[in-house]
Amino acid sequence: MKLSGKQLLGNTWSQKGQRTFQGLQASNGENIDQIFYEATLEEVDEAMRLAKNAFAPYRQLSHAKRAEFLMAISDEIVALGDSLIQMACLETGLPEARITGERGRTTGQIKAFADYILGDWTRDIHDPAQADRQPIAKPDLFQKNIPLGPAVVFGASNFPLAFSVAGGDTMSALAAGCPVVFKAHPAHPNTCEMVGLAIQQAAQKTGMPEGVFSMVHAVSNDIGGYLVQHPMCQALAFTGSYRGGKALYDLAVRRPIPIPVYAEMGSINPVVLLPEKLKNNSDSLAEAFSQSVCLGVGQFCTNPGLLLILKENEGFLENLAQKLDPIALGTFLTPGIKKAFISGCEHLSKQAGVQKLTTKGIPAPTLFAASTHSARKNPAILEEVFGPSTLAIVADDMEDLIAFIGDLPGQLTATIHGESQELHPDLIDALSQKVGRILLNGFPTGVEVSKAMVHGGPFPSTTDSRSTSVGTQAIYRFTRPICYQNFPAELIP
């Protein structure tokens, strides 16, 4: 498949800038041939102008027509065949089985959104008129959800398909009726262009208004900032680091007209292991926990980076360390992520009260441990280290554990492993206050794409706890309610 390295602006390609970059092979850091051009401000303006112009005709399309567009995107992605799989593996270092699975997840969630908007998804509420009500007649009121307008989406590096160009953010915005300008991820630009071209093809084949989708490339932050501050941008979705997400949030809320920001920024995903459960399952829990920590080289938003355990069960940590030690490190998504993992582990190992329990040198799958007392003295040890490491915090007793949970920052997930007699409501309540999803006797890695899923949570795990970025409810991030008063049904769009 021939790529261009250019911006995809509606139905055309554009290359006005001179700054270039290349994708890298994750396994060895070597360049991939294709040259990519960073977008210019003028090209961003054009993408946003096209999106604005597309908004009126796109929002007025029937939901069936919109669903047809979505399914055409899915078809075009599948039609890319092995070349897409190979390119994504090359750029991310993720194994073929994982990328193939992720493609299935991506097309599955596209179909879920398409199916969802074919149903009664706009949350219509009808309060009929009461002409005879005293003292004044009650009007006819009809509420429904309508799209916000052009959305800007920043993809994540760790899911090059499911959280990237045709990932949940883009597809939920398109499903809601919002044109999308996608900021391609420089860690997998070739994969991005392949999927971007698939969307461009699908838009043309199904007769969508030009500008319903555009994609721009950039390595430097200034283009991202310009996108977010663009007057025609009406909503922002982002998956990535706290630093990146918070910077975009800060720009968005300082705009003359602020916009909603859905930044999913990471989490250390506490996992509580309770005594009764550990009594008979210590070995299988150590095994499953170590696998969850190392899944995708630990580069999952829901990676269990915090293990909470009582002092009486401290012995479990040795078992866990022994399970982690033999696991091979694997290939990181980018050299930058590997470097940050190394410096994060090195920094953590030097902190007062923190012990490294695994025996291999850094970088390797690593278990750290500290007491609640040490963590209270130095809360910075709780900062996320993105990659296959986890920090065990040992609490004196249940009271100490619950108090410690009460002081945790917001998280995407929390997990309890326990037998039914030890699942105290106060523990469940304390954890639920901190998260968007709480799991019993499972592992947080692996986010089901489903109507009931919540992939979100209190700040700083996201900038907006009132939403999910996975599952069909993600669509409502890009809508707002409107009430039609005394409109005959035929005039309500």
Add this chain to the structure above:
Amino acid sequence: MKLSGKQLLGNTWSQKGQRTFQGLQASNGENIDQIFYEATLEEVDEAMRLAKNAFAPYRQLSHAKRAEFLMAISDEIVALGDSLIQMACLETGLPEARITGERGRTTGQIKAFADYILGDWTRDIHDPAQADRQPIAKPDLFQKNIPLGPAVVFGASNFPLAFSVAGGDTMSALAAGCPVVFKAHPAHPNTCEMVGLAIQQAAQKTGMPEGVFSMVHAVSNDIGGYLVQHPMCQALAFTGSYRGGKALYDLAVRRPIPIPVYAEMGSINPVVLLPEKLKNNSDSLAEAFSQSVCLGVGQFCTNPGLLLILKENEGFLENLAQKLDPIALGTFLTPGIKKAFISGCEHLSKQAGVQKLTTKGIPAPTLFAASTHSARKNPAILEEVFGPSTLAIVADDMEDLIAFIGDLPGQLTATIHGESQELHPDLIDALSQKVGRILLNGFPTGVEVSKAMVHGGPFPSTTDSRSTSVGTQAIYRFTRPICYQNFPAELIP
């Protein structure tokens, strides 16, 4: 009824500060006897601490128990009888019939929230497990909405009951399970304390956790700013001016942990009068429009401050001016609002291209007119003048009108008066992009309390267009979704 002038902190009264103020009689600006004490920072801390402590037991109450609390508030308000009506009239200058009606609206909306939370309001979504799904089993997922935490509410001056202490913001937060710290409005502190005491009574009679409601007084802005930045504050609701709401928004989004802000900040509520409708109804429309402009001395958020009309119908404006001229001005809520109305009208009358069509001097019910061309040259003439005035903008033709609408800032409402043959979809579409509510052949003043109502709209009419502050859906401003994965039903709260 004996008032204290003190802060209501949970079940007690507190007076630690020395700064005092008094309520004023709206009609003559004279002091009302009762001395009020401004809250100190220490008192705010105490209110927030009580709210935080109340949050866990309050959120765990059954919805039936919470509904009982709400209905007890309604009963206590009714039990205040005429003394409440008289005080609200004294402090606001609004007539007795209006205040009596507003009390009915207030108790009506309390009952609506109580009824709503007795139903299936938490938007539960259940995706059952599929143990046999390939390649991996599907977990059981249960999504529901849970309360955000202690909310801070700022009341409005223009609805001393329905948008104040026990107004829609407070009651929707309490219904959702969030304790409330209310910042009393200094324009009606006596009315505030009466209603605050009613809530305090109701909380004690129904055995609510102490701190579920507190109320603090302040004239100066520093206490308001301190409340919004308080680490224990988890959400903010405000009704008032753009200046006040935007200042609070700016503080809230700059917090170390940002919080949702629902500031309803006003609107000029465009009303479009179309030619066919005007042909046979010019006189009745002029009459109804003038009444809507002057309702409550023009001090409604939904007051029609912008009339949009085609050049061919310019003659209607004379008719409208003649209807407005004989209407008495009425008593403003506060001397400050009167002063701002006078300076707003004087400023507008001096702007290039703006004509004053009513003949009385300022202040009086006033009609201004300008062309779309003048408004495009000087968009500042569209700024809200709070009170009984309206600005007519004359468009060359329908194309010019729709283009002009496309450039309007966000509004709470828009209205079209037209016969069915002239209701062009493009006009409806253009208006709907700007508002939370669109009306056909009616007037925006008078906001029905109902499930389908949207009292909200794009910035700058509010800071969050994804919500309504009136009607039962207002409750969702104070909730967020959580997903329980593989939890047996008996462990889901």
